Amino acid sequence: MTPTLAGARRLVVKIGSALLVDRATGLRADWLRSLAQDVARLRARGTQVILVSSGSIALGRGVLGLPGGDLALEQSQAAAAVGQIRLARAYEEVLAPHGIIAGQVLVTLEDSADRRRYLNSRATLETLLSLGVVPIVNENDTVATDEIRYGDNDRLAAQVAVTVGADSLVLLSDVDGFYSGNPHVDPAARRFEVVERLTPEIEAMAGEGVSGLSKGGMVTKLLAARVATDAGCAMAITLGSTPNPLTALENGANATWFLAQTDPQAARKRWIAAMKPKGELRVDAGAARALTEGKSLLPAGIVAVQGRFGRGDPVAILSPEGARLGLGLTRYTAEEARALTGRKSADIESVLGYKGRATLIHRDDMVL
Ligand SMILES: Nc1ncnc2c1ncn2[C@@H]1O[C@H](COP(=O)(O)OP(=O)(O)O)[C@@H](O)[C@H]1O
Numbered sequence: 485m486t487p488t489l490a491g492a493r494r495l496v497v498k499i500g501s502a503l504l505v506d507r508a509t510g511l512r513a514d515w516l517r518s519l520a521q522d523v524a525r526l527r528a529r530g531t532q533v534i535l536v537s538s539g540s541i542a543l544g545r546g547v548l549g550l551p552g553g554d555l556a557l558e559q560s561q562a563a564a565a566v567g568q569i570r571l572a573r574a575y576e577e578v579l580a581p582h583g584i585i586a587g588q589v590l591v592t593l594e595d596s597a598d599r600r601r602y603l604n605s606r607a608t609l610e611t612l613l614s615l616g617v618v619p620i621v622n623e624n625d626t627v628a629t630d631e632i633r634y635g636d637n638d639r640l641a642a643q644v645a646v647t648v649g650a651d652s653l654v655l656l657s658d659v660d661g662f663y664s665g666n667p668h669v670d671p672a673a674r675r676f677e678v679v680e681r682l683t684p685e686i687e688a689m690a691g692e693g694v695s696g697l698s699k700g701g702m703v704t705k706l707l708a709a710r711v712a713t714d715a716g717c718a719m720a721i722t723l724g725s726t727p728n729p730l731t732a733l734e735n736g737a738n739a740t741w742f743l744a745q746t747d748p749q750a751a752r753k754r755w756i757a758a759m760k761p762k763g764e765l766r767v768d769a770g771a772a773r774a775l776t777e778g779k780s781l782l783p784a785g786i787v788a789v790q791g792r793f794g795r796g797d798p799v800a801i802l803s804p805e806g807a808r809l810g811l812g813l814t815r816y817t818a819e820e821a822r823a824l825t826g827r828k829s830a831d832i833e834s835v836l837g838y839k840g841r842a843t844l845i846h847r848d849d850m851v852l
């Protein structure tokens with residue numbers, strides 16, 4: 485069955501530069517207001533929304549009067565610095581009339597490669613969502629150099645979707661879906677309604693973009709589809725340039741849906757299960773029981789800590805008798821875990837000197 489937005493619980497929407505920015509006139513404010521209406525409507529019915537928006541370089545380029553075509557790295561970084569501030573303000577302004585607060589989140593490739601930073605950005609996005617904020621994510625283009633950047637927001641959006649365990653990802657593009665060849669070049673190309681599985685044949689149909697403002701074309705969109713669908717997130721490519729593009733998608737506008745290959749929670753658990761533990765936490769009988777009931781591991785349930793590990797590292801969880809119960813990502817270092825052994829959550833601040841997290845291993849970060 486083709487997925488729909490109607491069932492989305494947590495949705496990431498990627499907005500490409502070409503949609504947001506008109507070369508001649510700058511930001512497309514009317515279009516952005518229509519997108520904000522869509523976001524407000526989705527949220528009103530309980531869908532959490534994260535926007536991944538490109539456009540900082542395209543906007544900044546116009547403001548600074550830089551030439552068209554490829555920019556030198558320093559020029560695009562300068563353009564991003566000028567453009568990003570406007571981009572964030574634009575989102576704030578269109579969401580405010582709906583009573584929605586926007587939050588700017590700028591990330592780099594390293595934030596997802598490094599497990600501690602990955603967990604940290606996940607915690608921040610979770611907190612923003614729980615506070616009812618719509619996070620507006622972009623790559624931190626002013627500091628990311630070529631070797632350490634995504635460079636395109638398609639893959640960044642997929643990474644964000646995986647990070648927050650989203651069930652749906654929509655790439656709003658200048659094309660209404662994925663075709664058997666570039667439709668701007670090959671008039672005989674056909675659009676796929678659904679891609680059940682990404683195969684090398686399918687991947688070979690993706691070509692470069694031609695718009696000049698965007699990066700990546702279909703190639704990075706299919707890479708995004710691979711990342712998202714393998715992690716249990718369905719992905720759609722649809723035309724973004726129409727007003728209210730998310731409502732249009734829901735009402736049956738042309739699109740291509742790439743089906744999720746698993747569910748997000750299962751994918752995350754598999755990722756954790758494949759890790760090699762850097763230490764061990766032995767728990768008491770009460771904690772062992774609580775874990776089997778699906779609870780998180782609290783410092784109070786720890787009786788001994790073995791090994792050297794940092795925050796975000798995988799650690800084995802052992803029963804009081806020393807049998808392996810499972811594996812999880814720890815929120816504290818080995819030293820902190822030792823200091824917190826057997827301590828109540830209320831004591832965490834007095835032991836560590838700061839208000840730490842209540843759980844040592846959250847249940848979402850644990851496989852038994
Ligand atoms: N197989 C394909 N199906 C659809 N579009 C394709 C395909 N191969 C290449 N393209 C090109 O990819 C473009 C969309 O990507 P891109 O220009 O990067 O836009 P965006 O701003 O959405 O990231 C299309 O406009 C089209 O020119």
Ligand SMILES: N[C@@H](CCC(=O)OP(=O)(O)O)C(=O)O
Pocket residue numbers: 499500501502537538539540541542564622623625635636637638697698699700701
């Ligand atoms: N981070 C860059 C995004 C570049 C990019 O991916 O553009 P696009 O292909 O339009 O999504 C920016 O904000 O300009």
